[in-house]
Amino acid sequence: MPKMRAVQVSRAGGPLEMVEREIPSPPPGFVRVRVEANGICHSDVLTKEGIFPGIQYPRVPGHEVAGVVDALGDGVAAWKVGDRVGIGWHGGHCGHCDSCRRGDFLTCRVDFRITGIAFDGGYADYVVAPAAVLARIPDGMSATDAAPLMDAGATTFNALRFSGARPGDLVAVLGIGGLGHLGVQWAAKMGFDTVAIARGADKEPLARQLGARVYIDSRKQDPAAELQRLGGARLVLATVTNAEAMTATLGGLGPNGTLLVVGAPGEPLQVSAGVLIFGRRSVAGWPSGRAVESEDTMRFAALHGVRPMTEPYPLDRAAEAYDRMMSGDARFRVVLTM
Ligand SMILES: [Zn+2]
Numbered sequence: 001m002p003k004m005r006a007v008q009v010s011r012a013g014g015p016l017e018m019v020e021r022e023i024p025s026p027p028p029g030f031v032r033v034r035v036e037a038n039g040i041c042h043s044d045v046l047t048k049e050g051i052f053p054g055i056q057y058p059r060v061p062g063h064e065v066a067g068v069v070d071a072l073g074d075g076v077a078a079w080k081v082g083d084r085v086g087i088g089w090h091g092g093h094c095g096h097c098d099s100c101r102r103g104d105f106l107t108c109r110v111d112f113r114i115t116g117i118a119f120d121g122g123y124a125d126y127v128v129a130p131a132a133v134l135a136r137i138p139d140g141m142s143a144t145d146a147a148p149l150m151d152a153g154a155t156t157f158n159a160l161r162f163s164g165a166r167p168g169d170l171v172a173v174l175g176i177g178g179l180g181h182l183g184v185q186w187a188a189k190m191g192f193d194t195v196a197i198a199r200g201a202d203k204e205p206l207a208r209q210l211g212a213r214v215y216i217d218s219r220k221q222d223p224a225a226e227l228q229r230l231g232g233a234r235l236v237l238a239t240v241t242n243a244e245a246m247t248a249t250l251g252g253l254g255p256n257g258t259l260l261v262v263g264a265p266g267e268p269l270q271v272s273a274g275v276l277i278f279g280r281r282s283v284a285g286w287p288s289g290r291a292v293e294s295e296d297t298m299r300f301a302a303l304h305g306v307r308p309m310t311e312p313y314p315l316d317r318a319a320e321a322y323d324r325m326m327s328g329d330a331r332f333r334v335v336l337t338m
């Protein structure tokens with residue numbers, strides 16, 4: 001049997017270890033994808049540390065897959081061998097619960113499947129996934145660029161475009177990391193009056209290069225006061241993993257403004273009821289997107305020249321690449337290349 005490389009975790013909190021496995025065959029309704037690149041996401045910690053309830057080991061993490069369809073299971077009609085595709089967070093759904101019947105697969109109550117958690121993901125030479133969760137990669141977009149758009153890109157893109165904010169509205173992106181550096185680019189290209197908020201003056205040139213009209217250095221300035229000085233934000237897209245930094249922007253929301261949370265701090269958010277009530281403000285969250293929405297994300301990126309900034313690592317250095325992501329020093333998305 002032909003073999004492939006896979007980087008697996010064999011117990012909660014265990015190391016990422018390279019193993020050799022048989023190349024799997026796709027069952028009916030599934031495809032096999034030859035992986036070319038896989039973005040490393042902070043959520044891979046759910047697999048690595050066994051945080052996700054019910055996760056079974058050994059498990060191969062990775063839900064930002066970009067590659068080429070390599071084999072088709074029976075009954076797959078929409079794809080052919082050679083198609084360039086991505087696989088993201090959305091790795092499957094039950095298809096018959098009320099959410100699925102409404103097409104809202106991300107809130108499937110019965111069997112929402114996350115790539116790299118429910119089944120083996122992209123830290124490997126091949127992935128087998130349901131045909132229903134593939135997204136087409138546009139011509140001319142490299143696998144290394146496509147991979148981070150499958151989750152980091154789709155999460156920020158969908159959060160912004162479904163937020164209700166309209167062109168010209170004041171939209172702030174909190175944090176310029178793996179998610180935020182994409183968030184700023186989307187916001188600017190969508191026509192929002194884009195503000196970037198981050199720590200330190202050194203991030204300002206990059207924030208402006210990504211499309212921010214205004215930069216707020218939260219080390220020196222009070223983000224809430226600065227946003228109010230600009231008229232109050234319609235939306236703050238919070239991409240950081242620090243609850244205090246998120247709530248420090250609440251006072252900067254204008255009437256009907258929303259703090260939209262896509263980063264996941266370990267600690268709870270402290271929110272003053274008065275701030276919510278008297279300005280009709282809200283705090284909301286956004287989870288990634290459906291496969292077809294990752295495809296929308298990539299198409300928008302291709303149309304408007306949005307690209308992730310990546311640090312590529314070969315698959316055999318996956319453990320080092322993961323540590324690099326966890327360090328918070330990566331600029332900005334660590335991507336495994338096969
Ligand atoms: Zn992710």
Ligand SMILES: [Zn+2]
Pocket residue numbers: 093094095096097098099100107108109110111112
């Ligand atoms: Zn369902």
